[in-house]
Amino acid sequence: MxxxxxxxxxxxxISSIGHWIIYVLLVGALACCVWFFVKRRNLWRLGSPxxxxxxxxxxxxxxxxxxxxQRRVVHDPLGGFMHLLIFWGMVVLIAATAVVAANQxxxxxxxxxxxxxxxxxxxxxxxxxxxxxxxFIALVRRFGRRDKGLETVPExxxxxxxxxxICMTGFFVEGLRIAGTSDPWRAWSPVGNAVAxxxxxxxxxxLMAVHGGLWWFHMLLAFVFMAYFIYSKxxxxxxxxxxxxxRNRGAVSAMPFIDMEDENLETMxxxxxxxxxxxxxxDTEACIRCGxxxxxxxxxxxxxxxxxxxxxxxxxxxxxxxxxxxxxxxxADPEGSGAADAAxxxxxTPSAPxxxxxxxxxxxxxCTTCGECLQVCPAMNEQPIKLLKMRTYQVSMExxxxxEAQATFRNMEQNGNPWGIGWQNRTKWAADxxxxxxxxxxxxxxxYWPGCSGAYDSRNQKVSRAVVxxxxxxxxxxxxxxxxxxxxGDAARRLGNEYLYYxxxxxxxxxxxAHKVKKIVTQCPHCLNVLKHDYPQLGGCFxxxxxxxxxxxxxxxxxxxxxxxxxxxxxxxxxxxxYLGRYNDIYREPRDLLSAQGATLAEMKRSHADSFCCxxxxxxxxxxxxxxxxxxxxxxxxxxxxxxxxxxxACPFCLTMLADGSASHGDAALPVCDVAELLL
Ligand code: SF4
Ligand code: SF4
Numbered sequence: 001m002x003x004x005x006x007x008x009x010x011x012x013x014i015s016s017i018g019h020w021i022i023y024v025l026l027v028g029a030l031a032c033c034v035w036f037f038v039k040r041r042n043l044w045r046l047g048s049p050x051x052x053x054x055x056x057x058x059x060x061x062x063x064x065x066x067x068x069x070q071r072r073v074v075h076d077p078l079g080g081f082m083h084l085l086i087f088w089g090m091v092v093l094i095a096a097t098a099v100v101a102a103n104q105x106x107x108x109x110x111x112x113x114x115x116x117x118x119x120x121x122x123x124x125x126x127x128x129x130x131x132x133x134x135x136f137i138a139l140v141r142r143f144g145r146r147d148k149g150l151e152t153v154p155e156x157x158x159x160x161x162x163x164x165x166i167c168m169t170g171f172f173v174e175g176l177r178i179a180g181t182s183d184p185w186r187a188w189s190p191v192g193n194a195v196a197x198x199x200x201x202x203x204x205x206x207l208m209a210v211h212g213g214l215w216w217f218h219m220l221l222a223f224v225f226m227a228y229f230i231y232s233k234x235x236x237x238x239x240x241x242x243x244x245x246x247r248n249r250g251a252v253s254a255m256p257f258i259d260m261e262d263e264n265l266e267t268m269x270x271x272x273x274x275x276x277x278x279x280x281x282x283d284t285e286a287c288i289r290c291g292x293x294x295x296x297x298x299x300x301x302x303x304x305x306x307x308x309x310x311x312x313x314x315x316x317x318x319x320x321x322x323x324x325x326x327x328x329x330x331x332a333d334p335e336g337s338g339a340a341d342a343a344x345x346x347x348x349t350p351s352a353p354x355x356x357x358x359x360x361x362x363x364x365x366x367c368t369t370c371g372e373c374l375q376v377c378p379a380m381n382e383q384p385i386k387l388l389k390m391r392t393y394q395v396s397m398e399x400x401x402x403x404e405a406q407a408t409f410r411n412m413e414q415n416g417n418p419w420g421i422g423w424q425n426r427t428k429w430a431a432d433x434x435x436x437x438x439x440x441x442x443x444x445x446x447x448y449w450p451g452c453s454g455a456y457d458s459r460n461q462k463v464s465r466a467v468v469x470x471x472x473x474x475x476x477x478x479x480x481x482x483x484x485x486x487x488x489g490d491a492a493r494r495l496g497n498e499y500l501y502y503x504x505x506x507x508x509x510x511x512x513x514a515h516k517v518k519k520i521v522t523q524c525p526h527c528l529n530v531l532k533h534d535y536p537q538l539g540g541c542f543x544x545x546x547x548x549x550x551x552x553x554x555x556x557x558x559x560x561x562x563x564x565x566x567x568x569x570x571x572x573x574x575x576x577x578x579y580l581g582r583y584n585d586i587y588r589e590p591r592d593l594l595s596a597q598g599a600t601l602a603e604m605k606r607s608h609a610d611s612f613c614c615x616x617x618x619x620x621x622x623x624x625x626x627x628x629x630x631x632x633x634x635x636x637x638x639x640x641x642x643x644x645x646x647x648x649x650a651c652p653f654c655l656t657m658l659a660d661g662s663a664s665h666g667d668a669a670l671p672v673c674d675v676a677e678l679l680l
Contacts, residue, residue, distance in 0.1 A: 085134030269392025303628020369618030391496030453652030636661030
């Protein structure tokens with residue numbers, strides 16, 4: 001230590017026995033952490049395999065950036081601020097303690113002079129205060145504000161008290177040292193200096209004795225905490241960066257590929273805990289029960305029996321409860337081939353269905369797959385996919401699904417559209433438009449894919465007509481697939497009917513490839529999403545764009561002329577479709593199309609990546625909504641609050657849902673239009 005600057009925490013030499021006690025405590029605490037990971041790893045490995053370590057360096061850098069920036073955490077201002085105080089406070093305190101240890105025990109002399117004063121004295125004091133403030137905010141959130149989704153269990157209070165006591169005793173130890181050594185640099189430890197004032201009148205013998213006793217208490221507490229934290233909610237300090245590393249780097253909406261050609265395919269989806277992947281199981285451990293997903297979930301907010309937080313927590317409880325039997329089973333059948341010797345398999349192999357224990361039946365079908373839970377989760381957990389995997393199992397293996405879905409599935413099977421309107425009528429809407437089919441023309445810029453809504457729904461047919469007119473006026477050569485076009489299969493897949501999705505998708509892909517289609521434009525974000533992200537799993541790789549993207553680029557290129565005052569007298573609120581925004585990152589283009597015409601844009605409280613679902617995603621367009629409040633009515637209320645005079649959308653489902661919601665307001669109803677109609 002620099003001459004004249006006394007050691008920060010210790011002003012007498014610890015005996016060699018004391019050193020050994022500290023080393024033993026340190027090794028013991030680290031062993032507890034390792035033990036935790038070994039035990040937990042065995043649990044996660046009960047899940048099925050999944051590769052989440054491709055591009056390790058990219059993943060590592062990404063995880064480090066996410067952890068350091070705390071980008072996900074600050075989404076909730078108060079909770080985020082609290083977390084920043086505690087996280088960065090603890091980082092600085094741990095770093096300062098490590099430097100003190102390195103200086104004293106290893107004689108590295110890495111903190112000298114000013115570095116010592118700034119880093120160890122001042123920064124550590126500020127960090128200690130930050131942690132204390134953070135914990136007080138946490139307590140206020142739990143017991144004062146009682147944040148809705150935030151779940152408090154006794155273990156959380158223990159963690160708060162532990163941290164608070166460690167920080168407080170740290171300041172007392174520092175104050176006693178300053179008082180006992182008349183530290184000339186005391187001004188650099190403002191909090192310790194203030195505490196020292198309370199002890200100035202004590203004689204030095206008493207000061208040394210009290211300091212020594214409290215120092216050991218502080219250290220013991222710190223080591224016990226080190227051993228304990230990993231078994232508490234604070235384990236997320238290590239688990240969440242792990243989740244950042246292992247996160248899905250592909251399409252946000254990706255569903256697992258099921259090889260329908262596989263003759264050995266025995267099951268589809270997830271009907272047992274061990275059929276989830278290890279990453280699904282890891283997610284349940286990384287969940288810190290903050291409740292953000294639940295507080296923002298449209299299904300939950302509108303009164304459905306669904307909480308994404310509870311789904312993860314219930315799955316975790318099932319995993320822990322079932323694990324002894326599952327581990328025996330895995331020992332009997334290490335490859336998980338299902339060929340375990342019946343005699344060696346445990347008699348009480350878990351068999352309780354997941355639906356009913358992890359999520360209620362109504363909750364399973366209430367999810368709109370809007371992705372808001374994914375967006376707000378500070379742990380980057382992947383909630384909707386777990387529900388979708390369970391839906392696939394229920395439909396494919398149990399034939400258990402809402403009665404309304406039966407008719408939708410049958411209609412898609414027989415006529416290639418959810419309404420069941422004759423397949424031969426698909427192009428009727430365009431009969432009077434000069435748009436050819438691919439049987440009539442081959443040399444095109446884009447295949448125009450109106451989707452089932454754009455082809456069969458009378459309201460959305462107007463949007464299709466607007467899109468065709470706009471594209472053709474800009475000189476874009478487009479054609480239809482014609483009556484060969486089938487439903488893209490999005491609703492079938494998200495409703496769990498993987499086989500139906502497979503037959504629709506493979507037929508579409510075969511037709512598109514037969515016509516050598518390279519580029520597709522569609523006004524439906526659900527078609528866009530499935531054509532762009534799901535079809536490549538089946539070998540259908542196309543360049544797919546949304547009509548707002550193409551129209552915006554045509555305006556930028558000067559190929560499509562707009563009247564910059566056409567909407568100057570309008571105040572328009574644009575509703576972000578989940579599948580366009582959150583799943584495909586398209587926020588700017590629809591707004592650009594409106595502002596290019598001079599419209600004043602209003603924004604709802606929930607917009608862009610935090611948009612509120614219209615209620616139709618995940619196949620919910622085709623199901624009854626009898627529980628709670630209708631989601632489309634809630635979204636329409638949010639639009640009306642902006643006092644705009646028009647609601648704009650860029651999705652046929654959103655258009656239908658919001659038009660329906662707006663109509664329920666009678667005379668106060670607002671017109672609901674697709675941006676293409678407004679542009680035309
Ligand atoms: S995807 Fe949307 S509806 Fe489904 S659980 Fe998440 S937030 Fe709720
Ligand atoms: S899943 Fe994510 S958002 Fe939901 S409670 Fe857990 S950590 Fe919070």
